[in-house]
Every structure is written in C-alpha cells, then in structure tokens.
Amino acid sequence: MAVFVILFQPGFSQENKTYPPSRFPDRIILGLKGDPAHSRAVNWRTDQSVKKAVAEIQEADPSPDFSKNAKSVEAKSQSLVLDKREVQYHEVHFTDLKPSAQYMYRVGDGRRWSEWFHFTTASEKPAPLSFLYFGDAQSDVRSLWSRAIRGAYSSFPKADFIIHAGDLINKANEDYQWGEWFEAGGWLNGMIPSLSIPGNHEYFRGQDKKAQLSMHWRPQFALPENGPEGLPETAYYIDYQETRFIMMDSEAAFSDSLVMKNQIAWFEKVAQNHGMRWMVVVHHHPIYSTKLSRDNKNWREKMEPLYKKYKIDIVLQGHDHSYARGINMPLGQSRKKPDGPVYVVSVSGPKMYDIGLQNWMDRAASNTQLYQAVIIDDKTLSFKAYTVNGDLYDSFDLQKDEKGENTLVEYSNSLQIQERLELPERLQKGFNQREMKEYNQRFLDYKARKNKP
Numbered sequence: 001m002a003v004f005v006i007l008f009q010p011g012f013s014q015e016n017k018t019y020p021p022s023r024f025p026d027r028i029i030l031g032l033k034g035d036p037a038h039s040r041a042v043n044w045r046t047d048q049s050v051k052k053a054v055a056e057i058q059e060a061d062p063s064p065d066f067s068k069n070a071k072s073v074e075a076k077s078q079s080l081v082l083d084k085r086e087v088q089y090h091e092v093h094f095t096d097l098k099p100s101a102q103y104m105y106r107v108g109d110g111r112r113w114s115e116w117f118h119f120t121t122a123s124e125k126p127a128p129l130s131f132l133y134f135g136d137a138q139s140d141v142r143s144l145w146s147r148a149i150r151g152a153y154s155s156f157p158k159a160d161f162i163i164h165a166g167d168l169i170n171k172a173n174e175d176y177q178w179g180e181w182f183e184a185g186g187w188l189n190g191m192i193p194s195l196s197i198p199g200n201h202e203y204f205r206g207q208d209k210k211a212q213l214s215m216h217w218r219p220q221f222a223l224p225e226n227g228p229e230g231l232p233e234t235a236y237y238i239d240y241q242e243t244r245f246i247m248m249d250s251e252a253a254f255s256d257s258l259v260m261k262n263q264i265a266w267f268e269k270v271a272q273n274h275g276m277r278w279m280v281v282v283h284h285h286p287i288y289s290t291k292l293s294r295d296n297k298n299w300r301e302k303m304e305p306l307y308k309k310y311k312i313d314i315v316l317q318g319h320d321h322s323y324a325r326g327i328n329m330p331l332g333q334s335r336k337k338p339d340g341p342v343y344v345v346s347v348s349g350p351k352m353y354d355i356g357l358q359n360w361m362d363r364a365a366s367n368t369q370l371y372q373a374v375i376i377d378d379k380t381l382s383f384k385a386y387t388v389n390g391d392l393y394d395s396f397d398l399q400k401d402e403k404g405e406n407t408l409v410e411y412s413n414s415l416q417i418q419e420r421l422e423l424p425e426r427l428q429k430g431f432n433q434r435e436m437k438e439y440n441q442r443f444l445d446y447k448a449r450k451n452k453p
Helices: 141-155 175-190 250-255 257-270 297-309 433-451
Strands: 026-031 040-047 054-059 071-074 076-082 085-094 102-108 117-120 129-134 161-164 194-196 203-205 211-213 236-240 243-247 278-282 314-317 323-326 342-345 361-365 370-376 380-387 392-400 406-410
Touching: 026 117, 026 175, 026 194, 040 102, 054 085, 071 085, 085 102, 129 141, 141 175, 141 370, 141 380, 203 250, 211 250, 243 257, 250 257, 250 297, 257 297, 323 380, 323 392, 342 380, 361 392
Parallel strands: 129 161, 161 194, 243 278, 278 314, 314 342
Antiparallel strands: 026 040, 040 085, 054 071, 054 102, 076 085, 102 117, 129 370, 203 211, 236 243, 323 342, 323 361, 370 380, 380 392, 392 406
16 A cells, blocks of 8 residues: 655645633743843733633742742733634733742643743843844744754754844734744743834734734734834833843834834934943844845935944844845945944745845855844944754954954854755746846856855
C-alpha cells in the first residue's frame, strides 16, 4: 500500500485550526507598561464565564513550597465579542517590584490557574541589555513563523524583551490567526516581555471606510500608554537601561495626515533631552523600501531629517518581506562614520517579495526568514541577524565615543554564508522579460559595488 505525504507550502489552502477559549487562561503574554526596573504587566484570555480574574506574584524561590507567600493582584477584565463569540480578556499590572530581581507569577480565577512563569526586572543602574527583533510574521504563522521565534529563543533565552515590527498576522480581526501567533510563541510569551507595534495588517476598514485598529490589539497586549493622543498602545516609548525605544504607528500616520502631524510632534518631544545613551526607533513602513515598487516618500521626507537631528542610532522596520541593512550616504563615501541611523528592514515569516538591491544597502537577503538579536552596553550596539536555521547572516557594531558619535564596524564581509540574492522561481514567474533583465542588471551592479575595495 502506497503512503503519500503532502507538504503544505505558503499560499496552499488548508483547514484552519480554531482556538476556542475555556475557563483556563490562554494567550498569556508579558508586557511593559511602566518603569521596567519596578513593574511588569500581563494579559490573558478566558471564556465568558470568568468575570473576575486574578494573578499571583512573588520573588522566585527554588522550593516548591512558595505559593502561600504569593501576593494576589486583581485583574482588570473586559468582555469582547469576536467571531460571534464572547470572550474575556484580563490584565494585571505588577508594581513596586525590586530592580534586577527574578519573580514568578501565575494567572487564573482562583481555582483554575496557569503554570508559574519566571521573569527578571531591569536594572535601575546602567547595565547591558539585549532584545530580539522580528519583521513581519504575517502568514502561515503556526506552520512556519514558529521556527523563527522558537529558534531565536533557543539561541538567546536571556533576552530582556522582544520587538515585533508590525504585521504579526494577516487579517486584523481573524481570531484563528491570532491563535496561531500565540501558539507559535507558546509559553515564552509569558516569560519575555513583548513590545509590539501594528502594521497595515493590524488595521481594517470600518463601515465608514476609515482605518481602524484590530479589535484584538489593546485587549491582548500590555504596552505603554505615553504616546500621542489617539494612539494608545500603538505609539509609545520606553526607557530601558540607558536606551530609549521609540515605537511609532506608521500605518495610522499614513491613513490620516493629522495623525501623522501629531505623531511627528510627539516624536520630537520624546527624542530630545532624554538623557539616554542610545536611541532605537521602530516602525512598520521603511524609510527606504527594499522593493522597487514601494516608496514611502512622504514618511521619509518628514522623518529622516529628524532622525539625523536627534541622532537616532538605528531604525528597525518591516513591511517589505525581504532583508536589507544600510545607511543613506553617497556612494564612494566612507560609511564608517554614519551620517544618520543604520536602517534595517527584515522579515521573519514565509511571505516573500523580490528585493530591489538599491544603493543604500550594505547587506541584503532574498527569500530568507530571519530573526535579529541586539546587545547594547555603554559603548557598543552589537547587531546580528540569523537565518531561521541558525546561521549568522549579518553582523555589525556601532561603537559610540564620549561625544556620542558612532563608528560603524562591519563584520558581514567575513561571514561564512554568502548573500542570498537570487530570486526563487516562484517570484521570477511574476516578472516579464524586461523586468527580469532589469533585476539581473541591478544584481550585477550591486555585486560590483560590494566588490569594490
């Protein structure tokens, strides 16, 4: 008897798994709302029968006889109707925590509990930090993005938090897609705080045809609420051990010129006189796109001068479903002293676009799922990009002197893995003869530029 194995690939139709809630907590995710040295927040979901929920927390203890000393914190709960089904979302904000301390917590209703999770608070003094950064997950999340986040955690289990640069899922209000996203991350979502921003796929068009944020977003994430008016938990900032992270909602800005104006004014306020050593900006739409048919000119013309003015060190982005890292500097000019931030565009899920191979790029990748690890201390920002099978694909340092000026130290030229630039056959099929000829010429020009001494 013959046995056939069918492999599902991105874009192939298959039955979607459903994720019904129950009385037991699920979709547990740790977040940051206040001072990371003294607080943490957690969200979770149950069915509609759990009207009152609670969390317990105490300093971590290796003995199993600890729970009698745990502090109980009542949750704020809200009801939400999704897919014609009422669910309950719950949130707890743990405060008055000790800095640089390990805690353990669980969530439930007093009878039905989650497992115990551990986390460690930030230092209130200058100290190194590390985080993971993911571009778009978006499609086939349970099947294929899962290997990105699980591989990243396996390599960097001590990361302080995770940054998701938008398009976590494909359709803003599809519950099964959010279920896949939470299943892919699994229990590590309860261990490492997530800092997420929405992309265009976290928005949908309401009856008034205006862009509206996913109904899932705010109930399921605990994020700072210190952003511009009208963008709670989608644009915000947080200071973590001498680094300021400014998270921006580019989709909201693109959808409404007044929102863009207000968000830019807010950015200028939080980007100056902050006393931090480093500045990291995150938004979904790139300043410089990696796909030729995309160009966010209005966003670039407004934001890039501010990035230079306020000495932003690095900008982390998504949206274009390929990888590129580089600086906006004239060809032939030394890139060791960046005139502005380093720009990164990345993709962690399986949905891929062709890459444009523009002149701003110093390292690029086509048709490759990646995750990034960033380590920051007083003098150095160290950036590494890995393929989902663990190969180091890109690597550089920004070294900051006493005047706050950066020197770029490039390591990608010595990596074992070659740049992955060829278009896969399935992408080539979308090109006509002229477009394919143009791509091949860009490929040759890019390689020639990279080979110059």
